[in-house]
Amino acid sequence: MSLNQFLENAVSEWMKVKGAESDVIFSSRVRIARNLAHMPFPMLSTASQLEEVTHLIKEALTKDDIPEILENAELIEMADLTELQKRVLVEKHLISPHLAEESTSGAVLFSQDESVSIMVNEEDHIRIQCLFPGFQLEKAWKLASQIDDWLEKHVTFAFDEQCGYLTSCPTNVGTGIRASVMIHLPALAMTGQLNRFIPAITQVGLAVRGIYGEGSEALGNLYQVSNQVTLGQSEEEIIDKLQGVVRQMIDHEKQARERLLGMSSIQLEDRVNRSLGILAHARIIDSKEAMRRLSDVRLGIDLGLLTGVPSSVMNELMVLIQPGFLQQYAGEKLGAEERDVRRAELIRERIGMERE
């Protein structure tokens, strides 16, 4: 698989399949952090120690017992990528901002369908990430755990009887697991219920935050809900708990959508069509407005108010209109104003293509 393929397509292969509850949950992700025993964590490692880590992972990749999904996977070194290429991989959620920006000897490998990525020399020596479409946390955990089992046969992980898997940050110690979903909550946001929801979720030990945007704003009504606790509970318990809370959020969001549809159907219809109109015709659009309109259109599609635009195009556009992708698409560095023009152009083309 060539690096170009990872960079060019906004939509990973794994995203093209529809998962459960995909009208509310865009994706499910499980990431586990591991470190090698008898080796300082990347922050305090020397260059040669970091090389040794990369070397050990490369070795493991040559073994016969490699999981099928990782066959032919190659390690890509961050040093060989341009800033823009790294940014694109971050926008696709395939690598973390930390690996892109701070790691000196970082590397990553992807499965062909990009559902698995293994980051090397991030904050921890190894981070295994599995991404699935829709609501599939258990499946993501099983795959991550299976890859973990395989790696453990070839390297020795830092593990302590009391503290569990040892990690650089105390918030990851124990299971090293961070499970999360990307959830679309336009109706809860529209009806103002989100403000009540978020503190309640935080109280049960989960974290909610916007995926795009700075500070407390969540562009496109897209949120990430994840576990905060990694110690004292088993991986299954952690996932169960997250699933339970997310399940409730899905129900509330769906109820809010039904209520909106019942109470103010024409207003809702107007709103989603108006947004589609703007996306289809605007000549300048900033990312804030674009994300808001895309969220409206996606809601319209999911409620059956809009037809002719597949929902997958919306997922694709949400990634495509990010600054890194826009510049890669243009093949040059763009200023903010140029980006707004390109963004509008790209959205027009993409939506026009589907409606022809």
Add this chain to the structure above:
Amino acid sequence: MNLLCPECGKRPATLHYTKIVNGEKTEAHLCEVCAQEKGEYMPGFDSGFSFHNLLSGLLNFDMVSSESPNIAQQTVPRCATCGLTYNQFSKIGRFGCSDCFETFRDRLDPLLRRIHGSTTHHGKIPERTKGELKIKKDLEKLREQLARSVELEEFEKAAQLRDQIRSLQERLSE
């Protein structure tokens, strides 16, 4: 390291991060308090500032006490493997290596309890470690039995137990 926070000009800027605004990369340095107030975080999945906020809030506790001049000189545990001191750990909020856990163990329990509400791992155990743990538990039992047989003067049994213990110990050190 002793950069002052540009926001308040009072506390040391212990959080350093890269911010991207409209494609422009800027380095930002803030103290925990100001970072929390500004609600800053980095875009993307993982290194969200919410965790930093949470963590620095918790560590702040330790920082205050460890930085007051009277206590600062008293106890400075330093990890022999990576050289990190507990003070440095509370500033950056990161361990330097797996041995830090052993070095700082006494101080970790309250911290882990505040973050996780627990101090003991209940999740997955590496296959290899599982084997080792079993041998260690078996050894414990055998040693107890040995002590008992010595007490009861069952010397033949004691000799057998000693052999068993020796072979298990060999397996552990393999």
